[in-house]
Amino acid sequence: MKKPKIVIIGGGASGLFAAIVASRNNTDVTIIEKNSRIGKKILATGNGRCNYTNVNADQNAYNHPEFVLSVLKQFSAHQTIEFFQELGIEPKVEDFGKAYPLSEQASSIIDVFLYELEKLNVAIKTDTQAKEIVKKGSGFLIHLDHGDALYADKVILATGGKAMPSSGSDGLGYPIARKLGHHVSTIFPALVKLTLDSPYLKSLNGVKITSTVQLINKNQVVQEENGDILFTNYGISGPTILDISRKANELLIAKEAPIINVILLDSLSKIQVYERFQKFKDKPVDQSLIGLVNKRIIPALIKQAGIQKHQTLICELTHLEKEFLINLLFNWHFPVTGSKGFEDAQVTAGGIEVSEIDADTLESKLIEGLYFTGEVMDIDGLCGGYNLQWAWSSAYVAAQNASK
Ligand SMILES: Cc1cc2nc3c(=O)[nH]c(=O)nc-3n(C[C@H](O)[C@H](O)[C@H](O)COP(=O)(O)OP(=O)(O)OC[C@H]3O[C@@H](n4cnc5c(N)ncnc54)[C@H](O)[C@@H]3O)c2cc1C
Known part of the structure; x- marks a missing residue:
């Protein structure tokens, strides 16, 4: 049987994580990243040490607790630590439950991701920007820059928010989602x-x-x-x-x-x-x-x-x-x-309205086969590893469901 083709738009925290999960489920995964390299923002996290989760993470650390609850239940901070341990990242848990790689290097996260993605044969198209997603039959046509296009059975929109636009997340996911009929709540800088x-x-x-x-x-x-x-x-x-x-x-x-x-x-x-x-x-x-x-x-x-x-x-x-x-x-x-402002912010408040997203699967309620991960949604958390935890948990849930 032909493997389902999943295209992930955005090679940031949630996109990379989703790619590993989906690919392990025997799907054909392609990541589209507009930067020349993946995971640029991850390098800047936790002052270069990457506070990749918080062992105390629960729904109350987020702006829509009832929405994130099911996602965090499916993939918790505890599972995150195990997942990363399996990739080689030993945790160092500091004050208030903040977890960092024992190496104290955010680059360790990128290194283990790259190794795993290569092992899983995930295709990574860097220097490529997704412009528009168009529903085509039961699948999608993704229009890229330079007039190229790519077919996908399922799409995961992992374009992030608008915080630190120099990292690549400059809000391009919002017009893409709007064109598909989604609404975007007022966005503004947070953790700033x-x-x-x-x-x-x-x-x-x-x-x-x-x-x-x-x-x-x-x-x-x-x-x-x-x-x-x-x-x-x-x-x-x-x-x-x-x-x-x-x-x-x-x-x-x-x-x-x-x-x-x-x-x-x-x-x-x-x-x-x-x-x-x-x-x-x-x-x-x-x-x-x-x-x-x-x-x-x-x-x-x-x-x-x-x-x-x-x-x-x-x-x-x-x-x-x-x-x-x-x-x-x-x-x-x-x-x-x-x-x-956004240049200095760690996270974007606001985003794609969560009322239009299935809280159990992170599939769009408007477009079958379209999934969302990370900060592009109207979800943001407190300072201390909660935003990356959302990126990993949402990526896990979206990828599991997209690969079905
Ligand atoms: C300075 C800083 C420090 C931080 N520190 C921490 C921390 O220690 N702990 C924590 O929990 N959180 C931290 N955060 C927040 C955390 O990094 C984000 O919440 C998280 O990276 C969001 O993941 P994401 O996958 O949604 O988006 P991102 O990681 O932003 O990734 C989105 C990716 O999509 C790409 N992209 C966007 N549009 C397109 C397009 N149209 N086509 C192709 N590619 C596209 C972008 O180039 C980018 O690579 C920090 C943020 C900043 C800015």
């Missing part, structure tokens, strides 16, 4: 650094602290994270901010005015700070803050509290100045003006 409005950013540039960060909208805390943050000359970065960025961008799109609240002293009470000020009432205000907060933050706090001179003694502060200063230590507000 935020730009802030503050006159103190230049002086704060490079200051790294561990604190609690809140995202506030209309005086309500909409998200709270604790961890490292880094001030930059444009705004703020760090894992906590990346996780908050999705909601912040969503609010900006809705024309809201979100605020980042940095709680510098999350382990002390205001009363304790009043007591400290009483104890150090004969110290200059800048000296009184030494040992309490990062030294480089102190000038900005004093200025923002409206205190003219750093040398002013605590006992010389007006009641209002003291109140203002203490309040800043617990509520340091920065209006969010935007983000560093």
Whole structure:
């Protein structure tokens, strides 16, 4: 019997994984990749170490938990670790369940993929861009650049989102899906650094602290994270901010005015700070803050509290100045003006509407034989290995079903 021909559009994380799974199911697989090499983005993941899964991955780490549930059940983080172990990748599990290859090299993932794909005889067409997919009888005709075309019994759209377009994922999958009748929800950058409005950013540039960060909208805390943050000359970065960025961008799109609240002293009470000020009432205000907060933050706090001179003694502060200063230590507000955009984002929020995709098979509900994997769908996860886990799990499910 003739092997079913599966064409996978996109040689990124999910496309490569799907190719291995489909090919092991005795199908004839071709990968179409517009870059000159496959897996370019994988090399950039986890700061070059590839945080390829999170052992705690469950549906709650994603924007559509009910949709991802069945997919994660079919291929979990545990199965991912085993799958990669079988390919040769030993896991190194770090804080918060983040798993990396023991080699600490993202290139290890590409190397084992390439070896396996070659072993399985998967055809890889690099420097080839898919332009359009047209339904032809029970199969598909895939129009490529340079006027070429390719026939497929089944197609897996693994074109990724729009984050880091220099890696090849520049949103080309969306018009392809739209032409087939699919809808694409508003896309915007997530897991991205935020730009802030503050006159103190230049002086704060490079200051790294561990604190609690809140995202506030209309005086309500909409998200709270604790961890490292880094001030930059444009705004703020760090894992906590990346996780908050999705909601912040969503609010900006809705024309809201979100605020980042940095709680510098999350382990002390205001009363304790009043007591400290009483104890150090004969110290200059800048000296009184030494040992309490990062030294480089102190000038900005004093200025923002409206205190003219750093040398002013605590006992010389007006009641209002003291109140203002203490309040800043617990509520340091920065209006969010935007983000560093898709160029800097780790993931795309939004994508092909999940209501048009079968959550058990990842087959299109509109076009039989068309499957989706990875970020091209309206699925994104938290920072920490969850997005690659989605790429692997969705690839497994789509490939298993496409090869039937
Ligand atoms: C800097 C950075 C760091 C990251 N770090 C992590 C991490 O440590 N852990 C984690 O879980 N996630 C991480 N992510 C997110 C993760 O890399 C993505 O979620 C994941 O790669 C998505 O896989 P995908 O297969 O959907 O798309 P991609 O990996 O983006 O692959 C899509 C591929 O399709 C190709 N393509 C697109 N359109 C066409 C077309 N029309 N024809 C042919 N080819 C096409 C592209 O060139 C690309 O190679 C990171 C992302 C970035 C940008």
